[in-house]
Amino acid sequence: MAAPLSHSAEYPADVTLVEVINSLMTSNRHPYLPHDDIYDQHEDIQALYQLNRYQFVWLNEDDSNRQVEDVLALLASAEKNGLNAQNYDSDHLARKWLQIKTGQEESPQARALYDTALNIALLRYLSDLHYGQIKTQNVKLADDIILEPINLVRLIVEAAAEKKPSELVARVEPVMPVYRHLKQALSRYRQLAQMHDTPRFAFSRTLRPGDHDPQMEPLRRFLTTLGDMPQPEETDAETQSEATLYDAALVEGVKNFQSRHGLGSDGVIGKKTVAALNVPLADRIWQIELSMERFRWLPRLKEGSLIIVNIPAFQLWAYDSIAEETEPPLNMKVIVGKSINKQTPVFMANMYFLQFRPYWNVPQSIVREELLPKLRRNPSYLAGQNMELVNRFGPNATVLPVNDETMTLLSRGRAKIRQLPGRLNALGSVKFMFPNAYNVYLHDTPTPNLFKRTRRDFSHGCVRVEDPEALAEFVLKSKQGWDRQKIRNAMRRENPKHVSLEKPIPVIMFYTTAMATADQVLFFDDIYNLDNPLLQALSRPLQKKAPDTVTSQAE
Structure with a gap:
């Protein structure tokens, strides 16, 4: 049982409101909400009313009618944001408000119950809009990605005090240009679906x-x-x-x-x-809604550049500004991990540097599964691939001969294989580094003809980019002296060169089958079959009471 709320004597609390809140905390149910289980909102409700000095948030002044109706309109507009307004009991709360407004339920207890119900629904809505409806960690974040804290309780209290509840959506929804374009696309495709049959x-x-x-x-x-x-x-x-x-x-x-x-x-x-x-327009609509949900899983970044690799699109978008879209993003084709067993993971990390003329440090999985069998059949295989056997990776590595002893070391992971810079190098002439748990990065390729394919899932997990010069120019734009010609020269020189960025750039390895720009809406095949599980998770019915069993008094 939750402890009763306490309040300071420094300001007068509404006694009925405190009693109602304590009753709700004890029962874990709200009689005014069809989705009545409020266990997950305990802490937020207590913090909200404590911050508001245990006074009504919305039903506290002469203009409470307008305030409440603004909040109800906000909840009812959840559909515009790709959410289901029924999850926030907007229709039921609107009917209950009519009863209170017309005097059918005018007791102090009824008003206290309604104020708390409105805030619970609003907390649920803003939480889904900011964090997403699926609250597990769906996008792995590198350790150096800093999450911007957001206090939904404080935002609600401030919006009520400022009489601007309609501004809450803009304060919590993703700010990235692509999300704004998806929101516009959702409205347009819904209109098309209403007006036209597919x-x-x-x-x-x-x-x-x-x-x-x-x-x-x-x-x-x-x-x-x-x-x-x-x-x-x-x-x-x-x-x-x-x-x-x-x-x-x-x-x-x-x-x-x-x-x-x-x-x-x-x-x-x-x-x-x-x-x-x-494909029915209704299916395109839920593709857009799933995309909007996935973008809510990302940290709320506000400024600076951003790179998004959309895996099923086989494309990369590089934005000059997260908050503003002053010009179209840099866009290019990419090659991603094989759909069967080498899928590119979904994660976010910061890019810190480029490596021109890189070595390719061959992952142990590729050594074990692909190179060792070839070496055992042909000990000279490495030389033909411009590769060498070394005791470790790094500039001070010692080159080892290929023999039975060193191949045994190789099979045990105590020796390594790397490919020298040059025409055959699997990373091409440049790689873009953003430390992550998967050892995945962006890089050039010696086989550009694969970009002519429509479906491009050919890699072991890393991402090959179509135009490495343009991407290098994008990430080095604030680095003095690094124009396109200098980049081109660095990609053709013999020796490796490490170049640090002036400021880290967030890179998102993302998965969504719908994207949008200022000009068009884009749809892609679900190559890793991730849409249906998410759609089913979002469609799972919530536990709720039948409307005719909703009571008007706290139990």
Whole structure:
């Protein structure tokens, strides 16, 4: 049983309110809330009313009607933020407020119960909006990532005092540009889903520019609705031949659609394009909602540069500013870990330095699974790969001969393999380092042809970048003297060179199947099959009382 609340004699407390709070703390239930279990809100409720001197937060002044209705509107707007307003009992609280406002329930106890119910719902909503609905550690944070503390209790009390509850959302939601764009995309796709049915396309063959098909007109209307092609100009009635023609304007619309959905934008309508066209808009909506949830798992960063690698997108975005988007982010293709057994992990760490002309220190797992069998068959294999056997990694390593004794040491992890800088080096000419528990980093590659593939999960977990020069220029932009030419020279010199950044840059290895920019909404295949488990977790029904059993008095 929770200890009764105490209060200082320095200020008068509302006795009824204190009694109601003590009763709620004892019962762990709130009779005004269908989601009535309030155990998780114990500490916050006690802290909130202590901070407010055990006075009503919202029902304490002549203008309490407006204040309460602003809070109710805030809870009801949870859908705009990709959350379910039913989880915060917004409809039920609105009906209960009508009873109180019209005098059907006007006792001091009823008002105290309502004030506490409103704050419990608000705490739940703001917590989900700031931390996410799934409260486990979903994104591993490096030790040097500092979380900015946020005091939801204080924010609520301040908002009530300032009479600005409507500003609470902006004070707790993620500030990254991509989140703002996703929020806009959610509104737009919901409107599209309400106004338009998703057509079903069933082409009997692969369609190429110049082909004819009776579904060209519905396809044209659908792509226009999505914004992948402009509204057609008013012209004379088309002939039957023109209406069924896969013409140049429609080809461009299909290419835009393909580009936004992670497909090869060749304008050819094949099976993958048809499958993407047939995904219901409702499914696109929950993809956006899942993406917004995942962004809430990240620390609330406010300023400086940011790099996001979106694994299923096979793309990297580098933002000059977290808080403001003064220009489009740097964007490039990447290659990520294999989906079956070498998945790139989800985590966040700070980038501190670049290494030009790096050695590749081969991970023990690759040595054991791939290189040792080849060495046993061919002891000269390392020389052909510009590799060497060493006693340890680092500048003072001793090169060892390849023989039975050293291969035994290698199998036991007491010897290492590294690849020298050069044309064959698996890291290419530069690697971008951000210390993390997975030993994952960004790097160049000697096999750029793989970037031509649409699906690019080929690595052992690290991430290969399409344009290392541009990325190096981005991270070194505040480093005096490091222009594109100097970077290019450093990538071609013989000796390794370590270059520290002026200020660490957060790097997020992220996983989401929906992204958004200022110009477009992007969707991708769920290559690691992580969407459905999250969707099921978010859809799990909460324990709640039936509405007709809700009472009006504390037990």
